[in-house]
Structures are given as structure tokens and as C-alpha cells.
Amino acid sequence: xxxxxxxxxxxxxxxxxxAAPARRAILDELQERDGRTLFDLCTRLTTGRGLDMxxxxxxxxxxxxxxxxxxxxRWDGRSKFHYLNKEPLxxxxxxxxxxxxxxxxxxxxxxxxxxxxxx
Amino acid sequence: MRITxxxxxxxxxxxxxxxxxxxxxxxxxxDIPMGEHRWLTVVSPDAPDGPELVLEPDSHPAAKPFxxxxxxxxxxxxxxxxxxVPAEHRRLGELGVRFTQPPTETGPVTMAVFDDxxxxxxxxxxxx
Numbered sequence: 199x200x201x202x203x204x205x206x207x208x209x210x211x212x213x214x215x216x217a218a219p220a221r222r223a224i225l226d227e228l229q230e231r232d233g234r235t236l237f238d239l240c241t242r243l244t245t246g247r248g249l250d251m252x253x254x255x256x257x258x259x260x261x262x263x264x265x266x267x268x269x270x271x272r273w274d275g276r277s278k279f280h281y282l283n284k285e286p287l288x289x290x291x292x293x294x295x296x297x298x299x300x301x302x303x304x305x306x307x308x309x310x311x312x313x314x315x316x317x
Numbered sequence: 318m319r320i321t322x323x324x325x326x327x328x329x330x331x332x333x334x335x336x337x338x339x340x341x342x343x344x345x346x347x348d349i350p351m352g353e354h355r356w357l358t359v360v361s362p363d364a365p366d367g368p369e370l371v372l373e374p375d376s377h378p379a380a381k382p383f384x385x386x387x388x389x390x391x392x393x394x395x396x397x398x399x400x401x402v403p404a405e406h407r408r409l410g411e412l413g414v415r416f417t418q419p420p421t422e423t424g425p426v427t428m429a430v431f432d433d434x435x436x437x438x439x440x441x442x443x444x445x
Contacts, residue, residue, distance in 0.1 A: 235392075237430070275417075
């Protein structure tokens with residue numbers, strides 16, 4: 199039971215983490231260039247994306263992203279570098295897979311609408 | 318009142334002098350023995366009578382925790398202007414300088430951040 203609670207908690211952390219525009223902006227920054235210090239992210243978020251965020255706010259957003267496993271920290275020398283970890287996003291794709299045209303093996307038929315599952 | 322001096326707190330004055338002169342290109346100005354430490358300053362070769370950078374010992378107990386906190390977050394202690402940050406980044410890289418932030422365009426300037434080997438991160442900026 200504890201394992202299931204843990205997994206459910208982790209997944210809800212993921213959606214909560216992605217909900218905030220500021221946190222999505224941080225993920226965008228790391229996607230553009232990975233392995234960055236807090237100062238590095240702060241300067242780009244403020245001047246590059248026009249987001250008025252204090253260093254403390256960015257730090258708190260990074261903590262939320264870390265809890266969700268979307269950001270991992272590594273020391274290099276005496277500085278902390280933040281790295282993007284997209285593994286948790288697999289849960290989204292697994293839950294709602296995106297089909298490509300090649301995935302469809304049978305042609306659509308007129309009864310297709312009746313066969314669609316609702317909910 | 319005029320601004321003629323600014324300080325950087327270093328963990329080793331001899332090593333700081335070597336780094337700030339031989340690697341960064343500043344020139345020693347004052348070097349006065351004062352017991353355990355020295356009154357040690359450098360200036361830019363472009364402005365020999367301009368502002369002096371004091372290479373101060375970081376022996377005060379508050380200094381090291383403060384420096385470590387800044388370095389952990391990647392925050393530079395101070396900033397110097399150069400003509401061209403990408404060129405300076407290449408030059409310093411070839412001299413073995415470690416950067417925590419590569420040349421980054423932010424607004425009207427380009428900036429980068431490197432380790433001064435004396436417990437500080439230093440920022441360099443150039444106008445775009």
C-alpha cells in the first residue's frame with residue numbers, strides 16, 4: 199500500500215511541478231542548455247524571458263522540480279549545477295501515448311464512432 | 318568622495334597575485350607588508366591610475382561561509398568589463414581557467430563567470 203501511495207504521490211508531484219509557467223520556463227532553459235547554476239538560470243529567466251523572479255523564488259521552483267525528479271543536482275567543484283531529467287515525463291506519454299499514422303494497422307470503418315470508449 | 322578601491326577576498330594572497338596578474342592581466346600596484354598579511358592591490362594596465370583592486374585576505378570568520386554560499390549558487394563576487402567576452406573566454410580557457418557559465422547574452426551585454434582559484438567566482442561582461 200505504501201508503494202502505491204508513493205507512486206501516486208510522485209505522479210501528482212509531476213503534474214504540480216509542470217503546472218507553474220515559471221517552472222516550465224526553467225525546464226525550457228535547461229532544454230536549451232543543460233547543467234546550469236542558480237545564478238545562470240536567474241539571469242536568463244529575468245533578462246531573456248522577462249520573468250520578474252527573485253533568486254529565492256527561482257530556488258524554490260527548482261526545489262519543486264527536484265522533488266518531482268525533473269531536475270537533478272550535481273556538484274562540480276564547489277558549485278551546484280542543475281540538470282534536466284525527462285524520465286518522469288515518460289509517465290505522461292505512457293498514460294496517453296501519441297500515435298503516429300504508422301501505428302494504425304486497420305483502416306477506419308463506419309462503426310468506428312460506436313466503438314469509441316468514453317470517459 | 319571618489320570610488321578608488323574595491324576588494325576581493327582571497328584565501329591565499331600569493332596565489333591571488335599570480336592569478337590576477339599572470340592569468341587575468343592586471344598589474345601589481347601596491348604591496349606593503351603588514352604582519353601576517355600584505356596590503357596588496359592591482360590595477361588594470363588600461364587604467365594604471367584608475368581604481369585599485371585590493372586582494373584582501375578572507376581571514377574574518379564570516380568571510381568563508383559567505384564566499385562558499387555565493388560559489389554554491391554560481392553567484393560572482395564582482396564583475397570586470399572586457400572588450401569581447403567570447404574572445405576572453407577562449408583566451409582564459411586556454412590558460413586553464415574553469416568557467417561555471419559560458420558566454421551568455423543577457424540584454425545589452427554578453428557575460429560569463431569563472432573561478433578565480435581563490436574561493437570566488439568572477440563575472441566578465443562586454444557590450445554587445
